[in-house]
Amino acid sequence: xxxxxxxxxxxxxxxxxxxxxxxxxxxxxxxxxxxxxxxxxxxxxxxxxxxxxxxxxxxxxxxxxxxxxxxxxxxxxxxxxxxxxxxxxxxxxxxxxxxxxxxxxxxxxxxxxxxxxxxxxxxxxxxxxxxxxxxxxxxxxxxxxxxxxxxxxxxxxxxxxxxxxxxxxxxxxxxx
Numbered sequence: 109x110x111x112x113x114x115x116x117x118x119x120x121x122x123x124x125x126x127x128x129x130x131x132x133x134x135x136x137x138x139x140x141x142x143x144x145x146x147x148x149x150x151x152x153x154x155x156x157x158x159x160x161x162x163x164x165x166x167x168x169x170x171x172x173x174x175x176x177x178x179x180x181x182x183x184x185x186x187x188x189x190x191x192x193x194x195x196x197x198x199x200x201x202x203x204x205x206x207x208x209x210x211x212x213x214x215x216x217x218x219x220x221x222x223x224x225x226x227x228x229x230x231x232x233x234x235x236x237x238x239x240x241x242x243x244x245x246x247x248x249x250x251x252x253x254x255x256x257x258x259x260x261x262x263x264x265x266x267x268x269x270x271x272x273x274x275x276x277x278x279x280x281x282x283x284x
Contacts, residue, residue: 158207159200166199172263179270191232192262194221199259206252213250213258236262 173189173196180186195202198220205216221229237247243265246258 162200162203206255
């Protein structure tokens with residue numbers, strides 16, 4: 109009889125212990141679910157923000173390139189700007205690819221140039237990238253920061269060339 113009572117008491121004690129342990133675990137699970145939901149909402153907000161930022165930056169870069177194309181009268185510079193156009197036109201796509209995974213700049217760029225006729229990618233690489241050591245270094249970084257810096261460096265390079273050409277033309281007409 110005492111053995112039955114001891115076994116019953118032990119069973120009740122173990123049952124109560126596991127009941128409170130299960131309650132504690134259930135509260136922990138509810139807190140984790142809440143935290144997960146909050147994190148997912150934040151991730152959605154961040155990803156929408158990054159997509160919006162990529163789109164806006166692409167629009168600004170396209171606008172800057174368009175202005176350069178309109179200003180440029182030098183045939184060589186115009187050819188180089190035409191080679192950059194697919195890169196800038198695919199800004200958003202390359203932006204997202206680079207953001208998702210390291211080492212995607214070159215592959216994403218090649219993919220964007222694949223829709224172009226001929227060897228435009230090869231011409232882009234040979235004429236634009238290999239020409240300048242700073243641009244080549246940014247290209248070889250093959251990451252998100254490298255992409256942002258590369259796009260900006262390309263635009264700034266041709267904007268500076270355009271400004272220098274305009275300044276030399278003004279000084280030439282002023283001295284005449």
